[in-house]
Amino acid sequence: MSVTDHARAPARRPRRLISNPMAKIAALPMIMTALVIFIGCSLWTVVHSFTKSKLLPSTQFVGFDQYERLWGTRRWLASVENIAIYGVVALVFSLVLGFVIAALMDQKVRAEGAFRTIILFPYSLSFIVTGLVWQWILNPDFGVQGIVRGWGWESFTFDPLHNPDTVLAAMLMAGLWQGTGLVAVILLAALRGVDEDIWKASRVDGVPAWKTYIFVVIPILRPAFMTATVLIATGIVKLYDLVVALTNGGPGIASEMPAKYVYDAMFNKQNLGQGFAASTMMLVSVLLILIPWAIFEFGGKKRG
Amino acid sequence: MVDLSQTYTAPRRLAGAEGAKPKRRLSGNRIMIYGILCLISLYYILPLWVMVMTSLKGMPEVRVGNIFAPPVEVTFQPWIKAWAEACTGLNCDGLSRGFWNSVKITVPSVILSIIVASVNGYALVNWKFKGSEIFFGILLFGAFIPYQVMIYPIVIILRELGLMGDVWGLVLVHTIFGMPILTLLFRNYFASLPEELFKAARVDGAGFWGIFFRVLVPMSLPIFTVAMILQVTGIWNDFLFGVIYTKPEAYPMTVQLNNIVNSVQGVKEYNVNMAATLITGLVPLSIYLLSGKLFVRGIAAGAVKG
Structure with missing residues (x-):
């Protein structure tokens, strides 16, 4: 500079x-x-996205036709609903879980390096690998359900992948397995930057540790939380590989996601217009996440 | 919880001799902390354990056994089959093809993307020109645009260039989408180097490339390593670009793996599937385990500023 x-x-x-x-x-x-x-x-x-494109991109403009059709398609509506549910739950869980792990690891534990290696290794794997592993663990015949039934509890049911009501929970298990470690590591790094004096002061005042965490430390970690949130959120919008490997959208359309809708429209159904409209909606949603964050970040920097 | 441990460690340092007592007092809390951490670790470790165990069993044992139990009879047959015989569609030459395809894609992509991004970062720090920061801003912003918005126009561009379906087309795509994060990485690193180096080299008459190759690159090996780790794992794990921009014979490993495991026809051989999944995960996993802190540094560098 x-x-x-x-x-x-x-x-x-x-x-x-x-x-x-x-x-x-x-x-x-x-x-x-x-x-x-x-x-x-x-x-x-x-x-x-405003054209009549089908097999090939066209320049014949049709206004908002594609969007009207998009928002009238059951599969798209299901995708949007799924990503909203999955997104909110995944965001909350990975932040909470990530913070708890980070706080625990910040207690001067022994073998911190080992714990860190363990929680972060799934992050190095691809979503395809993650999806296939969990598909196997959740396999009704051989996985958890099969084992518990083998112990004699014949009516035990744990088959989230084949039940439309629970398939998103299954995806969450896999998604959190892959991504929480990253959040924990980001927050742990931020925790290490918190001034020791804060702990001393709260101890002198007799404030319990959990209160110090919630009312003092978490507000200090706000930038790290913002970073983690933006990372998770933009990752969720792009969610594609995991769905393909774990459920392929099923059962039925119970775990369809917008990114998969786009891909299928463009490359399997020769319906480019729908793909363009759907991907434009994805862009809009990212902008809705990103612009408030950018204003917050850069506005803050200018003031500081 | 925490204040207990803190108050007891402080006087210990002063008193010296009373080392043992406070430790015992802490143990209740400590046990809880370690207990929870171990439980969490179990959630992370178990899937890997299950994968390894299943891949070492024969199919009869998989059918009757518990997926968490270690194999009674260890066999490497599933691994051999996954590597050399597993079928995708009509091809039955195993994952080895996908593996070599991934190598052919990853190596040039990593090299090209790192060269381009490091030069970008260098130009941004030391040779600012009008608008350079604006382009960089767009580049960073681009990191957040969902790929789905850009995939189709890129198909057209690659088709025009005659690279559609070609490995080099995919290399180009990886170079493009790796650019935001890598450029940021290099820019931040070069900006942290003392400016006097650059000035001194200028005075000595070194030019754009001279300074880059003879001054900056030799002292930036750590950041090049970080970038390499980031790119190798990222590109190796890619699925979306691989499936769009290559032909079936050139599919990277992730795509081929998904086709093997999720194929509907034939009897499912779970042990082979798990061996195949492990083989695919082995490259990024070993990079992660070998690189340790550098891996964390790479994602943190991307994460904190990204």
């Missing part, structure tokens, strides 16, 4: 002329990606 200040010294002009072309050429991939892919492709999709 201060390099620019330095460059603003007398020799500014010639330097711009001679040196900067190389930097601009070097930064060309970034410029192209920003302009062509992130802005260009997004706009292209948004624009084409």
Whole structure:
């Protein structure tokens, strides 16, 4: 940053002329990606969501027809409902669970490294692997249900993957297994940054530890919580691989997700218009998460 | 809970000799903390345990046994079958094909994306030009755009370039979508290096590439390692781009794995499926276990600022 200040010294002009072309050429991939892919492709999709595109993209504009059809499709409505339920529950659970794990690990435990390795390793695996493992554990014949029945409790039922009412809970088990470790590690890092004096002060005042956590420490950790929230939330919107591997949307349409709707519309059903409209809705929802956060973050920075 | 442990450790340091007593007092709390942590660990470990155990059993034992129980008779047959014989559609040459496809995709993608992103980060820190921060802002913002919004136009672009279905098309896609986080990583790292280095090299007459290769790269090995870990695991685990931008014969491992396990036809061989799942997870898992803190640093660098 201060390099620019330095460059603003007398020799500014010639330097711009001679040196900067190389930097601009070097930064060309970034410029192209920003302009062509992130802005260009997004706009292209948004624009084409107002067309009659079917097998091929068309330029015949039909207004909001695709959106009307989209919001009249049962499968899309189910996808939106599923992601709303899954999203809220997953967000709350991973923040709460992640914080509890982080707080426990912050108690100067022995073998902290081992615990950290254990809670974070699923994060290194792909959603496909995660989905297949949990599919196996939740398999009604061989998994948990089968074992408990084998113990003699014949009527025991635990088959969340094949019950439309519980399939999202099954997905949650797998999703939390994969992602909570990351939240815990982020929050643990933030906890390590909390001033020791706060603990000393609350001890002097005789405040119980849990109260200190809730009323003092959590507010201090707000930035870390915000980061974790944005990470989880944007990850949830994109949720695709896990559904494909774990349930493939089933049973019926009980675990369909918007990202899967987009993929199926574009590549299986030759219904591009629906895919464009659905993905535009996904973009809108991300913006609804992102813009308040950006205002909060950058507004805060300016004031500070 | 915590205040107890703190008050007892402080006087201990002063008194010196009374080391044993406070420890005993703490144990109640400590046992609870360790108990909960162990329970949580169990939730994380058990699936891995189940995978390994199932993959080492023969099918007859899988059918009658408990998935948590260790195999009575250890067999590596499922692993061999998963690697060399498992079927996807008409092809029965196992996961090995997917593995080598993934290698062919991952290696060039990691190299290209790191080169591009490190040069970007360097230009952003040391050679700012008009609008560079704006492009960077768009790039970061792009990290949050759902891929689904951009996948179809990219199909068109790749088709125009003649790269659709080609490994190099997928490499390009990975380079593009890895760029935001990697550029951020490199930018933050280069910005933390003392500026005098850059100035001194300038005075000595080094140019854009000279400074980059001879001054910055040699002292940035840790961040290159972090970027590599981040990219290898990310690209190896990708499913969406692989399934869209490659042809079935070039499918990466994750896609092939899903096709093997979730195929409807044939008798399900759970032991082979678990072996296949483990083989696919082995690469990122070993990178994670070997790299330890660097892995955490990579995701934290991405996470905290992203």
